[in-house]
Amino acid sequence: MGKFSDILLTVDYDRTLTAPDSSIPERNLEAIRYFMENDGAFTVNTGRSVPMIQVFRDRVPVNAPLLLYNGSAAYDLAAEKLLFCHEIQLDMWQTVRECMTLFPDLTVEVQGLDAHYRFTENPAWDAFSDHNQCAHGLARPGDDLGPFLKFTLYGEFRDVTVASMFDGTPEEVRRMDDAEAQLKARFGAYCEVFRAATRIIDVHAKGVSKIRSARELQQRLGRKILVCMGDADNDISMLEGADWSFCPADGIVADRFPNVCPCADGAVADVIYEKIPEILRTNP
Numbered sequence: 124m125g126k127f128s129d130i131l132l133t134v135d136y137d138r139t140l141t142a143p144d145s146s147i148p149e150r151n152l153e154a155i156r157y158f159m160e161n162d163g164a165f166t167v168n169t170g171r172s173v174p175m176i177q178v179f180r181d182r183v184p185v186n187a188p189l190l191l192y193n194g195s196a197a198y199d200l201a202a203e204k205l206l207f208c209h210e211i212q213l214d215m216w217q218t219v220r221e222c223m224t225l226f227p228d229l230t231v232e233v234q235g236l237d238a239h240y241r242f243t244e245n246p247a248w249d250a251f252s253d254h255n256q257c258a259h260g261l262a263r264p265g266d267d268l269g270p271f272l273k274f275t276l277y278g279e280f281r282d283v284t285v286a287s288m289f290d291g292t293p294e295e296v297r298r299m300d301d302a303e304a305q306l307k308a309r310f311g312a313y314c315e316v317f318r319a320a321t322r323i324i325d326v327h328a329k330g331v332s333k334i335r336s337a338r339e340l341q342q343r344l345g346r347k348i349l350v351c352m353g354d355a356d357n358d359i360s361m362l363e364g365a366d367w368s369f370c371p372a373d374g375i376v377a378d379r380f381p382n383v384c385p386c387a388d389g390a391v392a393d394v395i396y397e398k399i400p401e402i403l404r405t406n407p
Contacts, residue, residue, distance in 0.1 A: 125162030130399060131346040132158065133168035133190060133337045133361070134391055135353040137285055137320075139371060140167065140183065142387035145286050147182060150389030158395045159186050164344050166190060168333050170319045170357055172234040172273065173198055177256040187344060192234065193317055193357055194336035195272040195327045205236070207339065208270055209328045213313050215271040216264055222276065225309070226302055230277040233262070235269045247280035254283035276302055278322030291321035299324060317357040325357070333357070334364035348402065352394055354386065367402055369394050 134140050141147050155165055166187040167179075173191060180200060188197040188206045196208035211218075215233065219242055222231045230248050233240045240262035241248055252259035262268060278295050281287060291299065303324050306316045310326065317325045333353070341349045351358075351365035354374030362368035362380050370380040371390040383393035 125160070126403065127158055127161045127163030127399065129347040129403075130158075130350055131164045131166075131187065131337070131341045131344055131348070132350045132352075132394070132399070133166050133333075133340070134351070134394075135333075135355070135358050135361075136167050136169040136171060136179070137354075138289070138374065138386050139352050139354045139358075140386075140391055143286055143289075143373075144387075145284055147179070148387060148389040148392070151391040152182070152184070154389070154392035154395040155184050158399075159184060163395075163399075164346055166340070168194070168337055168351065168353075168361060170273075170317065170325050172239065172257075173236050174234070174238055174257045174259070175255060176200075177258075188340060190333065190336045190340060192273045192331075193315075193319075193325055193327050194331045194333045197336060197340055206343075207336075208272060209331050211271045211273075211314060211326070211328045213271070213310070215268065215274075218271075218274065218310070221309070222274070222306075225305060226276055228298070229302060230280075232275045232277065233268055233271070234273045234275060236272075237269065240266075240268055248277070251280050251283050255285060272327070274326050275319075276306070276324045276326075285320070288320040288322045295322060319355070319357055332364075333361035335360075337361060337365070348406070350394065350399060350402070352383075352391060367398070369398055 164187045166185045168190040170193040188199045197206035199206050238258035315327045315331050319325045349365050350367045351361045352369050354371050369383050370377045371386040372382045373385040383390045
């Protein structure tokens, strides 16, 4: 048994595993390989969907199922199938129509297992999806889009990168704040509403969270210690509920959790090389 055999490490992707420009520090990749070589279980715990992992699936080494859709599903990358999932208990098409009526200035998207779907023509959304190597298409009422795991509202697409969605003018911030409040008021009895970025709001099944999926995976893998990393509001439940949690020093919630170096400097590597050995020394 390797020295990390008791550990499940789950990390957020954007601005935790990656730098703010969406690049992945090589130091992180080297550390992950070292961690897995010593029998640590590693995976990404992200709001991204199956289609949205294409941008990193061949770059980031993992040896445990990916935790996707902010905890709505676990996906076995090797077998290319869901290990478990939690669906939104609402009629998808009725929900889409209502959101398009409530938020005519925002882009409504349903994130399926095979693709992301829009419901009106939107060249900027198409360019964003293409850049992020995400399969996408225009859905028509009645189309079978698979399990209803997640829908998303986007503000204006000014750039094709995910990183660009973390910025917003004061007016945009107020608009997205208002939309988030409306979503919670209308769907809060049935759904969890997460602010994934300044101009992105994600909606999932009630009770879904990153910590719920991480604990479920930990139990399935039989690991004694759960270590989690994240940087933003949608990571809070995971960071609060883990056995040990860490945040990049430049994370949005860095003032609430133990810090490691900024994400661009290899925050995941700091946890693997420094923090986890400390945990194991103090918890033999």
